[in-house]
Amino acid sequence: MNLKLDKIDRKILDILQSNAKITNAQLSKEIGLSPAPTLERVKKLENSGIIKSYHAKLDTDKIGMGVSTFVYVTLKGHNKQNIEIFLEAINKINEVIECHHVTGSGDFVLKIIAKDIASYQQLMLEKVSDISVVDNLQSMVILSTFKDSKVMPIPE
């Protein structure tokens, strides 16, 4: 599978990142090709795994999930077994929508969403703090989000 991306491919990726629901006909116009080769390129990008998936983005306030937070987690020991225990527990919690292993004094960064502060507190107390290998938690509540672009720049 050839992964080299030309200018047109990058344009396609740009457009599909910001609007996945565009029709192939419209996409082909915007990149300056006819529908057939446009579709061919999109399929190639999908099959090669460059495009991993397509997702609907929801309004968190409107679905009643008004509270979003980042949580910095430190584990009791940084060994492999503890990490596995932690990840397994985290995977079961739907409100944890992101989990990243990071460098720095802490170990993990989580992104968590909740209905409100009360249910956030409950979630943290009952589910997250409760994970045996968790040593320390530091929460930051997101007051507002100014950028959440979903469009990554693509290097040449």
Added chain:
Amino acid sequence: MNLKLDKIDRKILDILQSNAKITNAQLSKEIGLSPAPTLERVKKLENSGIIKSYHAKLDTDKIGMGVSTFVYVTLKGHNKQNIEIFLEAINKINEVIECHHVTGSGDFVLKIIAKDIASYQQLMLEKVSDISVVDNLQSMVILSTFKDSKVMPIPE
């Protein structure tokens, strides 16, 4: 506009969050309705703003953006004007894909992607550190991402 979501709406949102490219026919099967009312519901969800947009998710490694980081930013003053100066500068940097105003001793959390560590360093030195109102920066490199679900739970 009525924003009340019933069980079927929530199921639709669940499915579209994890797979936005499903056909209406298939979606209608999975929720147990015929295509017509299914489409009607999806359109309602779109028009009411509950579904904000649709996005392709790319493989960061395959597009050559292997480095992702969280950056914790403290401004020199927490006043409105400084925040505006900061946000304006941040908005121009494509590699900054997220920017959240958060509680805590610092002010903002950024998510930044870059080709590699070298270009990340260059980006930080030349563009981010350079913003006049930035006081302190603390970077955490993402070693690996275990969860990035794109599917938020929806309360009843």
Added chain:
DNA sequence: ATTAACTGCAAAATATAATTCGGCACAAAT
């Protein structure tokens, strides 16, 4: 209770879009 208005649904008809196919042009290799 009876009617009217509304809502959500299904089935079929229609419109739109995706996909496939055949062939042409250019480029690289022999």
Added chain:
DNA sequence: ATTTGTGCCGAATTATATTTTGCAGTTAAT
């Protein structure tokens, strides 16, 4: 020069979305 491969286009075909019509259940007003 000839072959081979790649990428493109236009047209035909197939699949899908969308609209329309009408029916049934629910609610509200008379």
